[in-house]
Each structure stands twice: as C-alpha cells, then as structure tokens.
Amino acid sequence: xxxNPAARWNCGPEHAPGVxxxxxxxxxxxxxxxxxxxxxxxxxxxxxxxxYGLGVGPVATTLAAAxxxxxxxxxLDEAIALRAILPDQTIEIGVLNGxxxxxxxxxxxxxxxxxxxxxxxxxxxxxxxxxQGETDSTSHAALQIDSGMSRLGVPADELETLLAEPERxxxxxxxxLMSHMACADTPSHPLNAQQLALFGRARAALPPVEAMxxxxxxxLLGPDWRFDYIRxxxxxxxxxxxxxxxxxxxPVVALRARILQxxxxxxxxxxxxxxxxxAKSPAVVATLGVGYADGYLRxxxxxxxxxxxxxxxxxxxxxxxxxSSFDVSAVPDAQVGDMVSLLNAEHTIDDLADQAGTxxxxxxxxxxxxxxxxxxx
Ligand SMILES: *Cc1c(COP(=O)(O)O)cnc(C)c1O
Numbered sequence: 001x002x003x004n005p006a007a008r009w010n011c012g013p014e015h016a017p018g019v020x021x022x023x024x025x026x027x028x029x030x031x032x033x034x035x036x037x038x039x040x041x042x043x044x045x046x047x048x049x050x051x052y053g054l055g056v057g058p059v060a061t062t063l064a065a066a067x068x069x070x071x072x073x074x075x076l077d078e079a080i081a082l083r084a085i086l087p088d089q090t091i092e093i094g095v096l097n098g099x100x101x102x103x104x105x106x107x108x109x110x111x112x113x114x115x116x117x118x119x120x121x122x123x124x125x126x127x128x129x130x131x132q133g134e135t136d137s138t139s140h141a142a143l144q145i146d147s148g149m150s151r152l153g154v155p156a157d158e159l160e161t162l163l164a165e166p167e168r169x170x171x172x173x174x175x176x177l178m179s180h181m182a183c184a185d186t187p188s189h190p191l192n193a194q195q196l197a198l199f200g201r202a203r204a205a206l207p208p209v210e211a212m213x214x215x216x217x218x219x220l221l222g223p224d225w226r227f228d229y230i231r232x233x234x235x236x237x238x239x240x241x242x243x244x245x246x247x248x249x250x251p252v253v254a255l256r257a258r259i260l261q262x263x264x265x266x267x268x269x270x271x272x273x274x275x276x277x278x279a280k281s282p283a284v285v286a287t288l289g290v291g292y293a294d295g296y297l298r299x300x301x302x303x304x305x306x307x308x309x310x311x312x313x314x315x316x317x318x319x320x321x322x323x324s325s326f327d328v329s330a331v332p333d334a335q336v337g338d339m340v341s342l343l344n345a346e347h348t349i350d351d352l353a354d355q356a357g358t359x360x361x362x363x364x365x366x367x368x369x370x371x372x373x374x375x376x377x
Contacts, residue, residue: 004375004376004377005377006024006058006375006376006377007374007375008375009055009057009058009373009375010372010373010374010375011055011372011373012369012370012371012372012373013370013372014372016370016371016372017257017258017260017288017289017290017370018255018256018257018258018288018289018290018294018342018368018370018371018372019255019256019257019339019371019372019374020253020254020255020367020371020372020373020374021253021254021255021256021374021375021376022054022055022058022252022253022373022374022375022376023250023251023252023253023254023376024058024059024062024252024375024376024377025376025377026238026250026251026252027054027059027062027063027066027236027237027252028062028063028065028066029250030235030236030237030238030249030250030252031043031045031062031063031066031067031068031236032066032067033248033249034216034219034230034232034235034236035066035067035068037219037220038219038226038229038230041226041227041228041229041230042069042070042228042229042230043068043229043230043232044068044069044070044071044072044212044229044230044231044232045060045063045068045070045071045072045231045232045233045236046071046072046073046096046215046231046232046233046236047059047060047063047071047072047073047078047082047233048072048073048074048075048078048096048233049074049078049365050078050365051237052233052234052236052237052361052364052365053295053364053365053366053367054237054252054253054364054367055373055375056078056081056082056085057085058375060082060085060086061085061086063236064086064088064091068091069090069091069092070091070092070093070094070229071086071091071092071093071094072093072094072095072096072115072231073093073094073095073096074095074096074097075095075097076095076097076100076103076106076112078095079093079094079095079110079112080106080110080112083110083111083112089111092113092140092175093110093111093112093113094112094113094114094115094142094175094176095107095112095113095114095115096115096144096152097115097117097152098114098115098116098117098118098121098144098152099114099116099117099121099124099125101124104124104125104128107139108132108139113140113141113142113175114141114142115141115142115143115144115178116141116142116143116144116154116172117144117146117152117153117154118154118155118158119154119158119161119162119168122143122154122162122168122169122172123168125141125172126168126169126170126171126172129171129172129173130171139173140173140174140175141172141173141174141175142174142175142176142177142178142212143169143172143174143176143177143178143206143209144178144179144180145159145177145178145179145198145199145202146159146179147179147180147181147194147195147196147198147199147202148181148182148191148194148195148198149180149181149182151180152180153178153179153180159202162206163201163202163205163206166205166206166207169206169207174207174209175209175210176209176210176211176212176228176229177202177203177206177209177210177211177212178211178212178213178231179195179198179199179202179213180213180215181195181213181214181215181217181218181225182195184214184215184217184218184221184225185217185241185242185243186243187221187242192218192221195213196213196224196225199211199213210227210228210229211227211228211229212227212228212229212230212231213225213226213227214226214227214230214231214232215230215231215232215233215234216232216233216234216235216236216239216241217235217241217242218230219232219235219241220235220241220242234360234361234364235249236249236252237252237253237349237364238250238251238252238253238348238349238360239349239350239360239361239364240348240350240360247348247350251343251344251345251348251349253343253349253364253367254341254343254344254345255341255342255343255344255367255371256339256340256341256342256344257288257289257290257339257340257342258288258289258337258338258339258340259286259287259288259328259334259335259336259337259338259339259340260287260288260289260323260336261286261287261336262284262285262286262287262328262334262335262336263284263285263287264282264283264284264285265279265282265283265284265285266279266282267279267280267281267282270317271285271316271317271325272301272316272317272318272320272325273317273318273320274317274318275317276301276302276317276318277302277316277317282329283316283327283329284327284328284329284331284334285316285325285326285327285328286308286313286325286326286328286334286338286340287323287324287325288323288324288325288326288340288342289322289323290322290323290324290342290368291319291320291321291322291323291324292319292320292321293321293322293368293370294322294367294368294370294371295363295366295367295368296319296324296342296368297319297356297358297362297363297366298318298319299356299357299358300315300319300324300352300355300356301315301317301318301319302315302316302317302318303315303355303356304319304324304342304352304355304356305347305355306326306340306341306342306347307340307341307344307346307347308326308328308331308334308338308340308341309331309333309334309338311330311331313326313327313328313330313331313340314326314327326340343363348360349363349364
C-alpha cells in the first residue's frame with residue numbers, strides 16, 4: 001500500500017522534463033473553506049475543462065469526498081465522463097452550456113441535468129419531458145438567465161417574455177435558477193448591483209426554486225450574492241478570486257522543470273529566436289525543457305520569473321515550443337539537473353499570469369500534457 005493514496009492518479013511520461021504536482025489536500029481545503037464561508041448556502045463545484053486542467057478524475061473524486069453534491073461541466077461529453085467517475089446517483093451533474101439539439105435522451109440516460117439558456121431550449125425540454133410521461137428527478141433542468149453579460153442564458157428580450165408568461169415553464173421540473181456575473185472580481189463595478197437586481201426580479205417572478213448566482217469571485221462579495229448555492233471553479237484550484245486583494249485560497253499546483261544545459265554567454269551574444277535578448281555583461285544561462293507547447297506561454301518571453309535554489313531567476317529571450325532560457329548568473333551553484341520551480345506557493349498561477357498578461361484560469365487550463373503529473377493526498 002502506498003503512503004500516498006492520491007498517487008493512484010499519477011500519470012504522464014516517465015522521463016518528462018517537468019513535474020506538475022497537484023495537491024488534492026489543498027483542493028479539499030479550498031472547497032471546505034468556500035462551503036463554510038457560504039453556509040447556510042451550499043457549495044456546488046465547477047469542474048469543466050478537465051477540472052480546470054488538473055484532471056477531472058482526481059479533482060471530482062476529491063471534491064465529492066469533501067462533501068460536494070452538485071457539479072457542473074461546460075459540455076455534455078464532459079458531464080457523461082464525470083458521471084462515470086461519480087456514479088453515486090445522489091450527486092447531481094449539470095451542463096452549463098445548454099441543450100444541444102437531439103441530446104435530450106442522454107441527460108436521462110446518464111442522470112444529468114441541462115442548463116436551459118433560451119426560450120427555445122425551454123420549449124424543447126418541456127416537450128421532451130411531457131413525452132416521457134411523469135416528470136421525475138431525472139428530468140430536472142436548471143434555468144439560466146442572462147443578467148448582464150450578453151453571453152449565455154435567457155437573453156434580455158426573451159426574459160421579459162418569460163417573466164410575463166411564466167407558464168412557459170409549466171411541466172419543466174426546475175432545479176435551479178441561475179445567472180452569471182461579468183465583473184465580480186471588481187467589487188466596485190456598477191454592473192454587479194445591476195445584475196443582482198435583475199436576478200432578484202426574475203427570482204420573484206418565476207417559480208420558487210433554489211437560486212444560484214455566485215462563481216468564485218461573487219462568493220466573496222458577501223452574503224447577498226450567495227442565495228441557496230454558490231458555484232465556484234477557479235478558487236477551488238487556488239486561483240485568486242478578487243483582483244488586488246490577498247488570496248485566501250491555498251495553492252493547488254506546483255511545477256518544476258529540470259535544467260538541461262548551462263551556457264556561459266559573453267557580452268553581445270543574443271539568446272533565443274529573434275535575438276530579442278542581448279547580454280550586456282558576462283552571463284550564465286540555463287535551458288529548461290519546457291515551452292509554449294507545455295502551456296508555458298510565449299507571452300512569458302523576457303518576462304517570467306522562477307525560483308532556483310531559493311533565488312529568483314528571470315526568462316531571457318523568447319520562449320520556444322519545447323525550451324525556455326533563464327539567466328542564472330546570480331545562482332553560482334546552479335547545475336545541470338537542478339529543478340527550477342516555475343510555479344509554487346511563492347510564485348502562483350496568478351503571479352505567472354500577471355507576467356504573461358493573462359489570468360490564472362488560462363495558466364491552469366493550459367498546463368501541458370507532457371508533464372509528469374504527481375498527485376498528493
Ligand atoms: C466557469 C463558470 C463558473 C465558475 O467560475 P469561476 O470564476 O472559475 O469560479 C461558474 N458559472 C459559470 C456559468 C461558468 O461558466
């Protein structure tokens with residue numbers, strides 16, 4: 001028996017140039033932190049895109065063990081795969097992206113529920129469940145209204161029709177009323193209050209069901225946003241829910257990569273494609289076997305930092321597909337074979353995202369398939 005039961009999820013190439021460590025204990029801690037914060041509201045979990053890139057098997061199993069009863073994926077196929085991972089029928093699985101034509105039977109077959117995102121989907125689902133006879137628990141559906149993102153959910157014009165004619169929902173076995181926030185990571189944004197008000201108006205006019213508005217960021221905006229359920233994703237995986245504020249979540253990922261080669265570079269020599277970096281003084285440059293094909297984004301060229309033997313080092317030159325270069329002049333004991341920390345508790349997905357000009361979500365979901373993945377319990 002292994003001392004680390006999470007090790008059963010380990011995967012990836014045996015001789016990988018990088019090791020991605022995924023701390024399932026921190027994931028469970030983050031879930032319980034948000035669930036406690038939200039109480040008496042409940043906490044669902046969003047595990048789309050293969051559990052934000054960390055492996056939906058270990059992620060969903062860990063969250064279910066931590067007490068999560070309601071899960072969401074983006075796509076139907078993700079939900080079908082998730083149902084195979086979580087066969088316990090008391091666990092509910094919803095599909096955020098809505099009802100695609102001719103998939104109704106699959107929801108019942110895998111005991112999933114769709115999120116209905118327009119009047120047409122409501123009508124299709126209503127006809128389908130009527131044809132099946134009695135509405136039972138397997139014919140649940142959630143209703144998502146668009147409260148201000150103009151992206152997905154019953155759009156503003158259709159919403160007025162629905163509020164005026166709520167009988168359009170007759171025969172729909174509604175499980176949740178949902179909406180999604182555009183600017184919740186910026187607490188002062190005026191759209192937040194507007195969306196909350198429209199959601200409240202819809203909730204008052206529609207059949208009484210459990211309401212769910214907040215993803216990670218809105219869950220931290222305060223009790224007014226939490227209704228009956230919160231629906232976090234990124235914060236579970238250690239992502240920063242609010243811009244410019246301390247992050248209460250525990251980091252879940254750590255990434256280390258081996259130094260493949262060390263070169264002494266003379267003043268005037270350039271580094272990498274396009275010769276975008278020129279050494280001003282004698283420098284020592286270490287090459288790692290990690291590049292943009294591994295999700296170590298090309299926009300990190302000449303900007304990312306990492307940690308080697310406790311010291312900060314910086315990317316020099318462009319990130320290539322499979323390689324990146326770091327100035328290790330300040331680490332005189334650096335050696336080929338040393339492991340450089342590209343992500344850890346001191347240099348998180350959000351820190352790296354800031355250096356790439358993106359968000360932690362994109363760093364997470366882009367984490368490459370060529371790393372050795374090591375899970376900790
Ligand atoms: C992705 C998503 C979530 C989770 O959002 P986070 O910001 O990752 O917490 C919640 N609801 C909807 C509709 C989503 O698309």
